[in-house]
Every structure is written in C-alpha cells, then in structure tokens.
Amino acid sequence: MSKVIEVVKKEEAKILQMHWMSSVEYNSEKGTVDFTFDPKLKPYLLQLQREFTSYKLRNVLALNSGYAIRFYELLKKWEKIGIIEYTLEELRKRLGTGNKYKEYSNFKLRVIDPARRELSEKTDIKFNYEELKKGRKVVALKFIISTNREKRTKIVEDTKSTEETLLEELNGLARGYHVSNEVFYRWVALGKNIWGLEYTSQLRNLILYINQQSNKNNPIGLANYLLKEKGKLAQQGYDSTIQVEKKEILPEWFNKNNDGNDKKDSRKKEVTYIERQEMEKLLEKYKVY
Structure with a gap:
C-alpha cells in the first residue's frame, strides 16, 4: 500500500505517481485477502507487448540479494546490445536503495560487487563495469553485459526436461487421445501468455476438464478453442483460470x-x-x- 510507482510520460512531459493498490481487505474468517489495483495501472498491467523484459524465474530463484535480482532485471534487457550506462543517481533510484549507501565506496562494496558475483555464479548473464568520473568523483557506471554460457546451457536443459515431463504427464491424463509434440508446445506458448508461471497446473486442468465432458469428439480442437477463449479473457483483465469439478472417478x-x-x-x-x-x-x- 505504501510503495509508490512512478511512470514517466515523456511524450506528455508528465510524471505519474501512484500506489500499487487502492484498497486491501483482509477476511480473517475466510483466510483470504481482496485487493484492488489503482485504475490508472490498467494500461501497464494488461496486454503487455513491449517495454518489458521477460525471463525465466529459475534464473533468479537462487539469488540471495534483492539488489542482485534488480540488477538482473536491469541488465538482462541489454544483454544483446552488451552495454549500458547509468548515472549513480539513476542507478540508486532503479535499485531502490533510498537513502542507504550514499558514499560510492559503500554502495560499491554492499550492492554492486555482491550482485556481480551472484549473477556470475547463479544466472545466465554476467557483467563487469567501468567507473565514469567527473574529476575525481565517480558519477556514472558503464556496464558490460555478456551471456553466461555455462549457466545458460544448464538452464535450457533443465527447462526442456521440465516440459518433457509435463508432456508425459498430460498424455497420462489424456484418456483416449494423444497430445503430440507440435500441439503440446503450441499449448505451452499460449499457456505462458495466459497464465504465466501457473501454466503447468492450468494445462493439467485443461486436460481434466476435457475428460469430464460427455461429448468430446474432437478433444484437441476443444482444447485449442478453450485456450483461445481464455486468452481473450486474460487480455480483457478477467479471470482466465480453468476450474475443474473434483469428481471421484473410478475406472x-x-x-x-x-x-x-x-x-x-x-x-x-x-x-x-x-x-x-x-x-x-x-x-x-x-x-x-
């Protein structure tokens, strides 16, 4: 509730500040929390197609420092270009350090160097940096970003293994029909766009839902149709999850x-x-x- 988001509208020469949520309601008896996003956030949360960087969550799960995660997000988008400069003022702002580490030597020791080590050891990118000075004072940093090929290869292999396992599981659930590789990877791509990190559980629900239908002459076609419709709901900001009626089905x-x-x-x-x-x-x- 207290975190302030700042959106710079360069075309309109405006700066918009707002909170993530306009209300939060705690339901102690139900054990749930209801929250409402600020309406002005809608354009930035729905139909995201540009001005953002996507990455595999596994790349940051092992990182211990919140600053290392933010560094990863800042530098990942420039991986292909390989270089980016930030003034110290802008870098502190983007990392969210606030009033901490005002002295550059402390900022370097506590934030920059630990993040550089962690990214090199645990993620698919790594970086070095050059200090840009005005007189004797460091005023900016030039980051040189490169692909951490050893870690990237391992991450790709792990991801492939996960998806192969999911395909086997879906075919195990699909009674009487077969999900081909071509169809499966199309579903995975659609599922990630619709449900994000929840795509695996939602694809399982998709199969279980189709199994429960009395008339399923074309189960693959039905699945494609459902994915298309759920995609439309997701783009409009509505609930796109697939609900499965839990039945105790016997052979x-x-x-x-x-x-x-x-x-x-x-x-x-x-x-x-x-x-x-x-x-x-x-x-x-x-x-x-």
Whole structure:
C-alpha cells in the first residue's frame, strides 16, 4: 500500500505517481485477502507487448540479494546490445536503495560487487563495469553485459526436461487421445501468455476438464478453442483460470458387475460399500484428482 510507482510520460512531459493498490481487505474468517489495483495501472498491467523484459524465474530463484535480482532485471534487457550506462543517481533510484549507501565506496562494496558475483555464479548473464568520473568523483557506471554460457546451457536443459515431463504427464491424463509434440508446445506458448508461471497446473486442468465432458469428439480442437477463449479473457483483465469439478472417478470396470464369464469366480459381484481409505488408494493409483 505504501510503495509508490512512478511512470514517466515523456511524450506528455508528465510524471505519474501512484500506489500499487487502492484498497486491501483482509477476511480473517475466510483466510483470504481482496485487493484492488489503482485504475490508472490498467494500461501497464494488461496486454503487455513491449517495454518489458521477460525471463525465466529459475534464473533468479537462487539469488540471495534483492539488489542482485534488480540488477538482473536491469541488465538482462541489454544483454544483446552488451552495454549500458547509468548515472549513480539513476542507478540508486532503479535499485531502490533510498537513502542507504550514499558514499560510492559503500554502495560499491554492499550492492554492486555482491550482485556481480551472484549473477556470475547463479544466472545466465554476467557483467563487469567501468567507473565514469567527473574529476575525481565517480558519477556514472558503464556496464558490460555478456551471456553466461555455462549457466545458460544448464538452464535450457533443465527447462526442456521440465516440459518433457509435463508432456508425459498430460498424455497420462489424456484418456483416449494423444497430445503430440507440435500441439503440446503450441499449448505451452499460449499457456505462458495466459497464465504465466501457473501454466503447468492450468494445462493439467485443461486436460481434466476435457475428460469430464460427455461429448468430446474432437478433444484437441476443444482444447485449442478453450485456450483461445481464455486468452481473450486474460487480455480483457478477467479471470482466465480453468476450474475443474473434483469428481471421484473410478475406472470403468469398477462399477460393472461380473458377467459370469470369469473362470475363477462366476458369481455376481456387487459393490455396496468402500472404505474411504481404500477409495483414496484407488484414486491415487489411477491418477484421478
């Protein structure tokens, strides 16, 4: 509530300041929090297609310093160009250091050098910097950014492994139809645009939702249609999640009576009662959630 966002509108020669949220309501009985974004934030939160940098979350999860994360975000967008300059005043502002580390030597020791080490050790980019002086005073820094190829290769391999695992899981859930590689990676691209980091769980829900439909002559087509519609909702700022009705679905043979052809037991069998614990074992065995 107290964090101030500043948007510089160069074309209009204006500076807009606002808070992230205009209201927050805590519901102690429900254990939930409802919050409202400032209406003027809408253009900056919806349909983001430019003036932003996307990166894989795994690149920053291992970083210990908040300044290192911010450094990563600042420098990642200039990776292809390889160089960017910031005045110390602008750099402090972008890092959010406030009134801390006013002396350059302290700023360098506590913020810049630790971030440089962390990015080199743990992310897919690394940087060096040159001090730009006015007289004897350091007034700006020139950052030289390069790809950390060793870390980048590992991150790509890990990502590929994750998506391959997801494809296998989706095909395990997809009863009676097969999700090809081509279709899957198209879904992944769409899912990331719609749900961001939640795309894996939402793609699982997509398959489970289709499984629950009584008439699914073209399940892949239905999935494509749902993704398209959810994308439209996301662009308009509406809830785009896929809700799945949780049913305790048993395998088809479970509720069928024996037809008398079983050589081991020709008597009619009828299921009258199942202990809850046994039910849960069956659901886990057949991956029904």
